[in-house]
Amino acid sequence: MKIVILGAGNVATHLAWAFKEIGHEIVQIYSRTQASAEALAMQLDTDFCTSTAQLRQADMYIYALSDNALESIIHQVNFTSGIHVHTAGSVNINIFEKKSGKYGVFYPLQTFSKEKEVNFSEVPVFVEGNNSEVTETLFELAKNITNKPFIANSDKRIRLHIAAVFACNFTNYFYSIASEILESQSIPFDILQPLILETATKIKTLHPYDAQTGPARRNDTATMQKHLEMIENEDLKKLYANLSLMIAKRYM
Amino acid sequence: MKIVILGAGNVATHLAWAFKEIGHEIVQIYSRTQASAEALAMQLDTDFCTSTAQLRQADMYIYALSDNALESIIHQVNFTSGIHVHTAGSVNINIFEKKSGKYGVFYPLQTFSKEKEVNFSEVPVFVEGNNSEVTETLFELAKNITNKPFIANSDKRIRLHIAAVFACNFTNYFYSIASEILESQSIPFDILQPLILETATKIKTLHPYDAQTGPARRNDTATMQKHLEMIENEDLKKLYANLSLMIAKRYM
Numbered sequence: 001m002k003i004v005i006l007g008a009g010n011v012a013t014h015l016a017w018a019f020k021e022i023g024h025e026i027v028q029i030y031s032r033t034q035a036s037a038e039a040l041a042m043q044l045d046t047d048f049c050t051s052t053a054q055l056r057q058a059d060m061y062i063y064a065l066s067d068n069a070l071e072s073i074i075h076q077v078n079f080t081s082g083i084h085v086h087t088a089g090s091v092n093i094n095i096f097e098k099k100s101g102k103y104g105v106f107y108p109l110q111t112f113s114k115e116k117e118v119n120f121s122e123v124p125v126f127v128e129g130n131n132s133e134v135t136e137t138l139f140e141l142a143k144n145i146t147n148k149p150f151i152a153n154s155d156k157r158i159r160l161h162i163a164a165v166f167a168c169n170f171t172n173y174f175y176s177i178a179s180e181i182l183e184s185q186s187i188p189f190d191i192l193q194p195l196i197l198e199t200a201t202k203i204k205t206l207h208p209y210d211a212q213t214g215p216a217r218r219n220d221t222a223t224m225q226k227h228l229e230m231i232e233n234e235d236l237k238k239l240y241a242n243l244s245l246m247i248a249k250r251y252m
Numbered sequence: 253m254k255i256v257i258l259g260a261g262n263v264a265t266h267l268a269w270a271f272k273e274i275g276h277e278i279v280q281i282y283s284r285t286q287a288s289a290e291a292l293a294m295q296l297d298t299d300f301c302t303s304t305a306q307l308r309q310a311d312m313y314i315y316a317l318s319d320n321a322l323e324s325i326i327h328q329v330n331f332t333s334g335i336h337v338h339t340a341g342s343v344n345i346n347i348f349e350k351k352s353g354k355y356g357v358f359y360p361l362q363t364f365s366k367e368k369e370v371n372f373s374e375v376p377v378f379v380e381g382n383n384s385e386v387t388e389t390l391f392e393l394a395k396n397i398t399n400k401p402f403i404a405n406s407d408k409r410i411r412l413h414i415a416a417v418f419a420c421n422f423t424n425y426f427y428s429i430a431s432e433i434l435e436s437q438s439i440p441f442d443i444l445q446p447l448i449l450e451t452a453t454k455i456k457t458l459h460p461y462d463a464q465t466g467p468a469r470r471n472d473t474a475t476m477q478k479h480l481e482m483i484e485n486e487d488l489k490k491l492y493a494n495l496s497l498m499i500a501k502r503y504m
Contacts, residue, residue, distance in 0.1 A: 010465065022465040062417065067467075067475045090467075090475045108448055111465045116454045122446045135306050148446070159437050162278040162479050162492075166429035167444050168451045169466030170495050171423045176502075178419035185411050194374045194400075194454060195362055199420045200452035202368045204445060213363045214421030215319075215342075223319045223342045227414050235498060240414075242494075243422050246487060250428075 001141070002058040004028045004082075005074060008036035010089050010112040012064035016044055018120040018145045028056045032069075052076040060141070062106065067091055074099070083134055088177065089161025092154040093128050104129035104138050107157055109145075111168050120145050126160065127150040177236065209250075216247035253393070254310040256280045256334075258325060262289035263339050264316035267397070270372040270397045276489075280308045301326040303327040314358065319343055326351070335386055343414030344406040345380050356381035356390050359409055360398075363420050372397050378404040378412065429488065435462065461502075467501055468499035 001024045001180035005016045008031040016026050029048040031037035041048035064088040065073055070086055089107050096103035105128040125142040129135030136149060142149035179189040202211050215223040222243050231237045253276045257268045260283040268278050281300040283289035293300035315338040317325055326367055331353035341359050348355035357380040377394040383385030387403060394401035429439040454463050467475040476496050483489045
């Protein structure tokens, strides 16, 4: 399949590589920012463009763009050829509906950073097409790169995305907070690796409700009080108090 | 070494097994709750008691008790023999100071649930003694069961504990929230496993600051707004808004 990738960020980069590795042809990278388009195109040994007027003919156009940019770019593109899909968790398929033709969604449920390789075969991918033929094509494409292809409508997808924000984005932010607490004491962050890994793996065998431990779970008010007294940052103090209360209430 | 374990909860259970497996003798389990004491003692094929007056002679008394119970139990125990140590992250060593004799702290930095085995050799253990001889003995004992023994004073230990609350307890709570969002849509929670595992492992090679992704990181206000509109629970809505703001501010 000939594929054009619109976008040159984390998702664009990882998807482009995943498709290239199983033999699809990435014919072009589009990005408004020339340096980004050029860098990714060079990696992939392909062409790039910075204007939608220069987009090449392809079987598939993958819009791996920020949600803010997506609508205006879609508006500019001619849909006469190929299937047009976006990769956003929280953008409804009907963003394409003023266009006639074939369109859909190809949403990989994973955290991507350019600097970190990902084993795509384990990444769940949720597809949705504007008709059953498109859905089928997208499902087959997903099956090419992952063992976990799924069909999901836009309503289900946004809920998956919200769940992912809690399970991944907010979680990573807490790793950041923990790293700052340790670094302020000259304790290397990697001391927490076994704990972080165990927390992430124990829920394979225990439901997170049953896996919960810690002062709030035990309603250990003495410990929570000591912690609150030691946390200097007011935002963190409030966050600690609020989350502890939410956890404690759930186990009362 | 002959060891008495005071407590029969998650930490007591895992420590007792770790010591037994490398050849120490668990001579007795104490718990105020007979059923708990008896259950753990049976597992370990040893004795139990429910009154501190019945405690046996041993080389080491390990108080793996809730922080609330710790002080009153210590008060009851006669310190004429052995080394007395607690396992709490946030309790100062000086809780023992009205007692003469040998005492200290043996703090394993891990999340323990009775139902889940843990590879103790990877668990960081932080020890502190009331004199260098006790510290040395505790450090050697830690070295018996883990590749990651450390000496840390009470101030450092409480900060480790606070960091662990963010990196583990609050994180697991977010797994719970995510599971509820998915279960309300009849989506199985294990769809999030690859994401959760990647989030926990990418920070081995990227600092969490650099590993951050998601709507708040990109300041993608449209997506955050959609998510807030879909989250019905008021506490969760506030939590989402608050955390997103904290993340967005950090990357401005």
